[in-house]
Amino acid sequence: MSKNVVITGASSGIGEALAEQFAAKGYSLGLAARSVDKLQALAQRLTQQYSIRVEVASLDVNDDASIPAVLNDLVARLGSMDILVANAGVAGSRRSGRDDLSVDKAIFQTNLIGAIATLDAATKIFLAQGFGHLVGMSSFSAFAPIPKNAAYSASKAALTNYMNAMRLELLTSHIDVTVIHPGFINTNLAPKMDKYPFVVTADVAAKQMVRAIESKQANVIVPALPWKIVKGLFQVMPDSLMSSLMKKFVK
Numbered sequence: 236m237s238k239n240v241v242i243t244g245a246s247s248g249i250g251e252a253l254a255e256q257f258a259a260k261g262y263s264l265g266l267a268a269r270s271v272d273k274l275q276a277l278a279q280r281l282t283q284q285y286s287i288r289v290e291v292a293s294l295d296v297n298d299d300a301s302i303p304a305v306l307n308d309l310v311a312r313l314g315s316m317d318i319l320v321a322n323a324g325v326a327g328s329r330r331s332g333r334d335d336l337s338v339d340k341a342i343f344q345t346n347l348i349g350a351i352a353t354l355d356a357a358t359k360i361f362l363a364q365g366f367g368h369l370v371g372m373s374s375f376s377a378f379a380p381i382p383k384n385a386a387y388s389a390s391k392a393a394l395t396n397y398m399n400a401m402r403l404e405l406l407t408s409h410i411d412v413t414v415i416h417p418g419f420i421n422t423n424l425a426p427k428m429d430k431y432p433f434v435v436t437a438d439v440a441a442k443q444m445v446r447a448i449e450s451k452q453a454n455v456i457v458p459a460l461p462w463k464i465v466k467g468l469f470q471v472m473p474d475s476l477m478s479s480l481m482k483k484f485v486k
C-alpha cells in the first residue's frame with residue numbers, strides 16, 4: 236500500500252518540489268498552503284502524471300488554532316498520514332535598532348509558532364495511530380546566522396532545537412523526527428536567490444531531502460557539500476576572524 240505524506244507550504248519552491256519527488260515514488264499527497272489555486276493546479280498535474288491520489292487544503296499556519304482541524308480533515312480524506320513535512324516558512328530582512336519590530340514578530344509567528352503548532356497537531360495524530368514521521372524545514376542559518384536576517388536565523392535555530400528535544404521526548408514512541416537544514420535553494424523565498432553562493436535548484440534539493448527522510452535521518456544538511464565543511468569551519472573559527480570576514484558583507 237502506498238504511503239501518505241502531508242506537506243505544508245506546498246504551493247511553491249521546496250514544498251512543491253518535495254510533492255513532485257514523493258509523487259514520482261508513488262506516495263499519496265496532502266498539500267496545504269494559503270494559495271489553494273496553485274495547490275489545485277499542482278494536484279491536477281501530479282495526479283495525471285503519476286496516477287496518485289492528491290488532496291489539497293487551505294492552511295494559514297499563522298492561524299495556529301485552525302491547524303489541527305485542517306490536518307485531521309486531510310487525514311480523513313487520505314485515510315492516514317505516515318509523514319508530515321512542516322515546510323511553510325517566510326524570510327524577511329530587518330536592521331536591528333532601525334526597522335520595525337513587527338517584521339521579526341511575523342517571522343517568528345510563521346517559522347516557529349506556526350511550525351510548532353503544525354508539528355504538535357501531527358504528533359497528536361501520530362500518537363493516536365501509534366506511528367508517524369515528523370519532518371521540519373529548518374535552515375543552514377540555524378548554524379550560521381545571517382546578518383539583517385536575525386529573526387529568520389533565530390527562528391530556524393529554535394525550530395532545530397525544539398525538534399531535537401521532541402525526538403528525545405518521543406524516543407519511546409514509534410514516531411521519527413527529521414530536521415532538514417537547507418543551504419541556499421533557488422526559490423522565491425527572497426529576492427535574487429539564484430545569486431547566492433552554492434545555490435542549487437529546488438528539484439536537486441528535494442531529491443536529497445526525500446532520500447534523507449526515507450532513511451529516517453535525524454539532522455540533515457542539504458546539499459551536504461559544501462555546507463557540512465562550512466559548518467565545521469564556522470565551529471572552529473575564532474569570533475574575531477568571523478567578524479573581519481563578515482565586515483565586508485555588512486554595510
Ligand SMILES: NC(=O)c1ccc[n+]([C@@H]2O[C@H](COP(=O)([O-])OP(=O)(O)OC[C@H]3O[C@@H](n4cnc5c(N)ncnc54)[C@H](OP(=O)(O)O)[C@@H]3O)[C@@H](O)[C@H]2O)c1
Nearest residue numbers: 244246247248249269270295296323324374419420422424
Ligand atoms: N530557499 C532557501 O534557500 C531556503 C533555505 C533554508 C530553508 N528554507 C526553508 O524552506 C521552506 C520553504 O521555503 P522556499 O524556499 O520553498 O520558499 P517559497 O517558495 O517562498 O515557499 C514558501 C511556502 O510556504 C508557504 N507559506 C508561507 N507562509 C505561510 C503561511 N502563513 N501559512 C501557510 N503556508 C505558508 C507558501 O505558500 P502560500 O504563500 O501559498 O501560503 C509557500 O508554499 C521555508 O521554511 C524556508 O524557510 C529555504
